[in-house]
Amino acid sequence: MTQTDLPAGAPIPRILALDLLRTLALLGMASYHFVYDLQMFGLVPPGFAVSGLFYWQARSVASTFLALAGLSLWLAHGDGIRWPAFWRRWVRVAGAAALVTLATRIAIPDYYIFFGILHSIALSSLLALPFLRLPWWVTLAAGATVVWASYALATPAMDAPLLRFIGLHTIPTFTVDFEPIFPWFGPVLIGLALGRLGSALGLWQWLSRWPGRPGPVLRALAWPGRHTLAIYLLHQPLLFGAVWAWVNLVR
Numbered sequence: 001m002t003q004t005d006l007p008a009g010a011p012i013p014r015i016l017a018l019d020l021l022r023t024l025a026l027l028g029m030a031s032y033h034f035v036y037d038l039q040m041f042g043l044v045p046p047g048f049a050v051s052g053l054f055y056w057q058a059r060s061v062a063s064t065f066l067a068l069a070g071l072s073l074w075l076a077h078g079d080g081i082r083w084p085a086f087w088r089r090w091v092r093v094a095g096a097a098a099l100v101t102l103a104t105r106i107a108i109p110d111y112y113i114f115f116g117i118l119h120s121i122a123l124s125s126l127l128a129l130p131f132l133r134l135p136w137w138v139t140l141a142a143g144a145t146v147v148w149a150s151y152a153l154a155t156p157a158m159d160a161p162l163l164r165f166i167g168l169h170t171i172p173t174f175t176v177d178f179e180p181i182f183p184w185f186g187p188v189l190i191g192l193a194l195g196r197l198g199s200a201l202g203l204w205q206w207l208s209r210w211p212g213r214p215g216p217v218l219r220a221l222a223w224p225g226r227h228t229l230a231i232y233l234l235h236q237p238l239l240f241g242a243v244w245a246w247v248n249l250v251r
Contacts, residue, residue, distance in 0.1 A: 014226075015075075015207045016214055022068060022225030028061040030235050036176075037236075037243040062117055062179055063187045065228075069121045070191030073128055075204065078196060081129065094122040096233055100177075108176065115165040116177035118232070123165075123181065124188040131189060136196040143189030150183035 036049040048054070077086060097118035104112040113119075131139045150167055158168040167180025198204050211218065224231055 013208055015204060016218065016222050017207050017210060018068065018071070019222035019225030020218070021064070022228050023221055023223075025061055025064040025068070026224050026228060026231055026235075028057060028064075029232070030239065032057050032061060033236050034239050034243075037240050040240075041243050041247045043243070043247070062184065065117060066120065066124070066179070066184055066187040067191030067194070069124065070128060070188035070193075071195040071198075072191075073125060073188075074132065074192045074195030074199070077129075078132060078199065081132065086125075090122060090125055092229060093118055093125070096229055097122055099233070104176065111174055111176045113175055113177045115180060116175075117179045117184075119165070120179035120181070120184050121188075124185050127181075127185060128188055128192055131192055136193045136200070139189050139196065140193035143186040143193060145186075146181075146189065147183040147186035150180075150186075153182075 032049070032054060035044065035054055038044045039046065039049040050058075076082065097116070100113050100116060100118060131142065154168045154170050156170050158164075158166055159171050163169065164173050165180050167182035167184070214222070
């Protein structure tokens with residue numbers, strides 16, 4: 001079913017393939033955070049989780065989540081913004097972001113998360129709304145420009161702590177999760193552009209029919225992708241607790 005087949009203002013039905021992609025991204029996120037926890041407890045060398053392959057793993061996983069956020073924004077609201085549904089989701093994401101800030105402020109005050117991926121999704125969801133009405137190629141170009149600007153337009157004028165969330169600063173920011181607007185609003189716009197292009201090409205119509213009636217294995221694999229926010233909030237306390245228990249109670 002494409003957007004042109006839907007009643008005005010109706011969202012596109014949930015697509016199993018995208019839930020499977022979210023599940024894959026969650027696996028990438030959890031495996032990276034496990035390595036990061038090992039580093040925090042000294043079980044791997046300092047810098048191990050933020051260099052080499054793991055450096056790129058962290059960025060590819062974050063880019064995937066943010067692009068999916070932009071794609072989902074298009075699928076849900078491309079035919080017209082359904083404001084009650086939009087604000088319900090936004091409050092959940094923003095509330096979860098605030099909870100992450102509070103918890104990390106208490107647990108790791110020197111490196112607490114003040115603008116992590118949930119904060120980025122919440123603000124980007126608002127900033128991306130005008131792009132729902134623009135051609136896909138304009139949105140795609142804007143996304144690429146945001147990524148480019150993060151490298152080309154950084155300036156010491158943006159080094160003040162209250163401006164760090166913008167992402168154009170020139171000095172290191174010490175936090176365990178940081179996805180500022182520049183460059184991370186870029187993947188959101190790119191995902192939105194691909195969503196609109198996919199609708200024009202009939203991609204979502206084709207994917208909505210795949211794989212017909214999914215079997216129990218596919219449904220099980222897609223289940224985490226249908227509950228990404230809850231899994232995001234729960235996985236790190238569980239992983240961190242498991243590593244802590246190994247170091248302090250077993251090792």
